[in-house]
Amino acid sequence: MSTGNATPTHARAGPRPGRTAGPDGLIVRVRATLSTLALLPGVLVLAAWMLGNLCSDRWYWSQWLEWIPTSAALAASGVFFSLAGLLHPRGLRDRRPSRARVLASVAWGLVLVSMLLVDWRLLNVFKDRQQPGPGSTRVLFWNAAAEDEPGWSRAVLAENADVVVLVSVKNDDELARVSKSMGESESVIVADRFTVLSRRRIERYALTPLDIAPGRGLDPRQRTGARKWSDPGHAMFIELTADAHRPSMCVWVVDLPSDLSLARRDVTEQAARVIREFKGPAWRPDSLQRWVEDEGTTPGGFPEPDLIIGDFNIPRGSASLDAITRGKSNAFDQCGVGPAASWPCKWPRTKVAIFPLLHIDQMFTGPSLRAAAYALINPGSGTHRMQRADVVPTP
Numbered sequence: 001m002s003t004g005n006a007t008p009t010h011a012r013a014g015p016r017p018g019r020t021a022g023p024d025g026l027i028v029r030v031r032a033t034l035s036t037l038a039l040l041p042g043v044l045v046l047a048a049w050m051l052g053n054l055c056s057d058r059w060y061w062s063q064w065l066e067w068i069p070t071s072a073a074l075a076a077s078g079v080f081f082s083l084a085g086l087l088h089p090r091g092l093r094d095r096r097p098s099r100a101r102v103l104a105s106v107a108w109g110l111v112l113v114s115m116l117l118v119d120w121r122l123l124n125v126f127k128d129r130q131q132p133g134p135g136s137t138r139v140l141f142w143n144a145a146a147e148d149e150p151g152w153s154r155a156v157l158a159e160n161a162d163v164v165v166l167v168s169v170k171n172d173d174e175l176a177r178v179s180k181s182m183g184e185s186e187s188v189i190v191a192d193r194f195t196v197l198s199r200r201r202i203e204r205y206a207l208t209p210l211d212i213a214p215g216r217g218l219d220p221r222q223r224t225g226a227r228k229w230s231d232p233g234h235a236m237f238i239e240l241t242a243d244a245h246r247p248s249m250c251v252w253v254v255d256l257p258s259d260l261s262l263a264r265r266d267v268t269e270q271a272a273r274v275i276r277e278f279k280g281p282a283w284r285p286d287s288l289q290r291w292v293e294d295e296g297t298t299p300g301g302f303p304e305p306d307l308i309i310g311d312f313n314i315p316r317g318s319a320s321l322d323a324i325t326r327g328k329s330n331a332f333d334q335c336g337v338g339p340a341a342s343w344p345c346k347w348p349r350t351k352v353a354i355f356p357l358l359h360i361d362q363m364f365t366g367p368s369l370r371a372a373a374y375a376l377i378n379p380g381s382g383t384h385r386m387q388r389a390d391v392v393p394t395p
Contacts, residue, residue, distance in 0.1 A: 042080030056319035207236035215261035254310035331371035
């Protein structure tokens, strides 16, 4: 009785599951490896950005990461992630690179949402906007950085500001046009690097160097990458008198050093200490509208500010700013919407116009004021954009 063929059968020889033999298999493996490697730089860029935002500029090493613009981090990482997607072979059974790409895409999307909600403040679109009225004060600030070219006065005149604060301007003809437009009732301060033109009467002001210790002078605008002079930083306060529609207002103007080698936390702590310990002199107008020393009062530090404006050389949202601002609200955060950066308007040394990346020229309002409108304006001159805000008393 036959029991049939009992000889065991063997599976057909061939490649193991998950592997591809021959030249095509080699190409697939090479492409998979290159795809994974292309993800790495993009992941490192996003990781550096996230670490910088988490640590802010509380430490010297972390401030370099905190200065990475969100838009630049998204653009750079997006290029690498797209390259990884193009290199990734289709139909590959080893799905680990695919999972990595998915996680990278999720991280990229979260950073994009952060830029839209935190950097661009898109939710401000849904806020009720108060139209500036008789009770508002329009303030314009610009750091010309001694690089002002003819024509910038047109941008200032177009804003019709009540208070114009200029830093390091050198073009007297342009300044004269702005002064003439302010009218005969204007108050004028020209002191050190600051020029202030105000339709509201200034009853007192003072200024002081901030005595910031010099660093190594890192400055990409110089051909050697460093400069030989040092900037100790400067600050002033301006007290505006009350009128029929507006209460009195104290404005601080701050100009901090731009030396990249300085730890921003140390800079703001030193500046805040000098401002708190300021003992004068202060200046007031006499009957002939000449500035004379105010001998009646001795300042015990700057008066509490209603508005702080200036070139901080520190990006918006940085932890070190709180040493000076003491929790005051950023004007852009209150009412600004969309991309907002004030520096650099031109590429260092070449002077080629570019789109700014960092919001370092800022305004902060105290509890007695709030910003009803905020904008950054391209003056067509210099490396900084002008900033303008309409501030109104809080109810």
